Amino acid sequence: MKRKDFLKTLGFGSASLLTSAGVLSSCMSGMNHGDAVVPQVNTGLFINPLKIPKTVSGNTSLVTQNTSEALLSASKVNVLGYGEGILGPTIRVKKGDNVNINLLNKLSDHSNIHWHGLKIPADMDGHPDQMVMSNESFNYKFSVNQQAGLNWYHPHVHKSTAVQVTQGLAGLFIVESDEEKSLALPSGEFEVPLIIQDKRIASDGTIKYSPTMMEIMSGYLGENILVNGTHKPFLDVSTRFYRFRILNGSSARIYNLSLSNSAEFYVIGSDGGILPQPEKVKNVILGSGERLDILVDFSTMKVGEVVSLKSETFFTMGNAQGNQPFDILAFNIKRQENNTFKLPSTLIPVPKLPSTSIKRVFTLKMDMMSSDGMHKINGKVFKSGRIDETVTLGSTEIWEFDNSTGDEAHPMHIHGVMFQVVARMGGRNVILPHEKGWKDTVLVAPGEKVQVAMTFEISGKFVFHCHNLEHEDDGMMLNFEVK
Numbered sequence: 001m002k003r004k005d006f007l008k009t010l011g012f013g014s015a016s017l018l019t020s021a022g023v024l025s026s027c028m029s030g031m032n033h034g035d036a037v038v039p040q041v042n043t044g045l046f047i048n049p050l051k052i053p054k055t056v057s058g059n060t061s062l063v064t065q066n067t068s069e070a071l072l073s074a075s076k077v078n079v080l081g082y083g084e085g086i087l088g089p090t091i092r093v094k095k096g097d098n099v100n101i102n103l104l105n106k107l108s109d110h111s112n113i114h115w116h117g118l119k120i121p122a123d124m125d126g127h128p129d130q131m132v133m134s135n136e137s138f139n140y141k142f143s144v145n146q147q148a149g150l151n152w153y154h155p156h157v158h159k160s161t162a163v164q165v166t167q168g169l170a171g172l173f174i175v176e177s178d179e180e181k182s183l184a185l186p187s188g189e190f191e192v193p194l195i196i197q198d199k200r201i202a203s204d205g206t207i208k209y210s211p212t213m214m215e216i217m218s219g220y221l222g223e224n225i226l227v228n229g230t231h232k233p234f235l236d237v238s239t240r241f242y243r244f245r246i247l248n249g250s251s252a253r254i255y256n257l258s259l260s261n262s263a264e265f266y267v268i269g270s271d272g273g274i275l276p277q278p279e280k281v282k283n284v285i286l287g288s289g290e291r292l293d294i295l296v297d298f299s300t301m302k303v304g305e306v307v308s309l310k311s312e313t314f315f316t317m318g319n320a321q322g323n324q325p326f327d328i329l330a331f332n333i334k335r336q337e338n339n340t341f342k343l344p345s346t347l348i349p350v351p352k353l354p355s356t357s358i359k360r361v362f363t364l365k366m367d368m369m370s371s372d373g374m375h376k377i378n379g380k381v382f383k384s385g386r387i388d389e390t391v392t393l394g395s396t397e398i399w400e401f402d403n404s405t406g407d408e409a410h411p412m413h414i415h416g417v418m419f420q421v422v423a424r425m426g427g428r429n430v431i432l433p434h435e436k437g438w439k440d441t442v443l444v445a446p447g448e449k450v451q452v453a454m455t456f457e458i459s460g461k462f463v464f465h466c467h468n469l470e471h472e473d474d475g476m477m478l479n480f481e482v483k
């Protein structure tokens with residue numbers, strides 16, 4: 001879809017539509033009663049082998065292009081990707097590596113790449129000001145000097161991020177380190193990336209993206225849950241430990257991940273790296289843009305059993321999310337194998353940040369009477385040239401995201417830093433197991449105030465925003481400058 005057509009579909013620029021009584025009342029009823037889309041298509045047999053994106057080094061080229069992929073049936077349909085088929089390759093680098101990636105944009109619309117989770121110079125970060133026009137290219141060059149972790153890349157085009165990501169533009173960026181290697185975690189075929197995304201798929205098999213005004217508020221939920229672009233996927237596994245590197249790459253859908261046999265699993269990492277120690281859990285709620293590094297012990301299960309990764313019902317994220325449980329991926333326990341992996345009791349220490357008295361508060365509020373975007377941070381919607389916050393280079397600060405009066409969940413993402421979650425007040429009222437390490441995206445549920453702490457080590461202009469991509473495109477994003 002052309003950007004202007006997409007905007008037309010959304011009704012941007014039409015203040016009368018935004019503020020008309022009819023739209024308001026339908027928005028309100030949708031919010032109050034909740035109308036989360038049931039992913040019915042994922043019931044029944046999981047018959048498609050899980051596709052694994054190919055792995056490339058940090059010296060590569062990516063082409064943003066129209067391509068094709070068989071999604072629901074054997075016939076291929078038009079999608080977007082960075083090469084052949086939907087999504088992009090997994091880029092795998094070692095801490096200290098120099099990265100040199102040429103992006104050629106073969107779309108008719110402009111695009112760019114934001115390296116979500118990487119602490120790199122501002123002019124390489126994919127700010128919405130830094131566009132790669134149609135049929136032009138850009139060389140992303142930076143060095144990676146951060147801890148091992150699962151990051152990802154995707155376009156960051158103001159008002160078109162959601163449509164480009166939903167149509168297929170996303171990929172993983174894994175940083176390794178010697179420190180991580182020394183943990184001897186499951187690797188090779190036993191380390192499996194899982195990009196979980198929901199898609200609404202039209203009758204002709206193509207991915208549909210056309211949110212209504214109500215869906216801009218609730219988030220655009222799809223009926224089909226794909227993993228690595230695979231519909232109804234299965235993975236044959238052995239009776240041993242596996243490491244799963246999970247990305248919630250959906251535009252808005254939040255997952256409450258668990259195993260169908262209620263087995264416990266171990267969280268060993270989050271967005272930006274490995275935790276100080278494994279956290280034993282039965283479920284984890286993961287918002288858009290968040291990542292999870294987990295170990296699952298299949299040695300407690302029997303050959304012939306089928307266990308699913310599923311999303312459990314949850315009620316903490318507002319009415320528009322999470323009222324139906326559904327399966328995501330089936331694990332077929334296929335082979336008996338002696339499990340030699342021993343779960344370490346400690347992993348990688350997370351350093352304590354210097355204490356600070358500098359605190360900024362960001363109120364997350366919806367303003368349905370607004371003509372320039374309904375989702376606001378401190379009463380403002382995104383404006384490209386305006387610097388909203390100025391931060392001193394080298395300083396450590398606490399940022400509080402205040403959603404205490406909100407009805408919607410907001411996964412808040414800050415560019416150019418890794419932060420630590422230091423407090424959650426209201427709502428769930430705790431720092432969760434997967435929040436005990438470095439993060440760059442934190443889920444702020446309705447009724448919550450969440451505080452994160454970080455040291456600003458890179459100068460330049462960055463953005464922070466809600467990673468519900470409908471909210472982000474609606475303007476829930478501000479600029480900050482570090483200097």
Ligand SMILES: [Cu+2]
Pocket residue numbers: 375408409410411466467468471472476
């Ligand atoms: Cu939001």
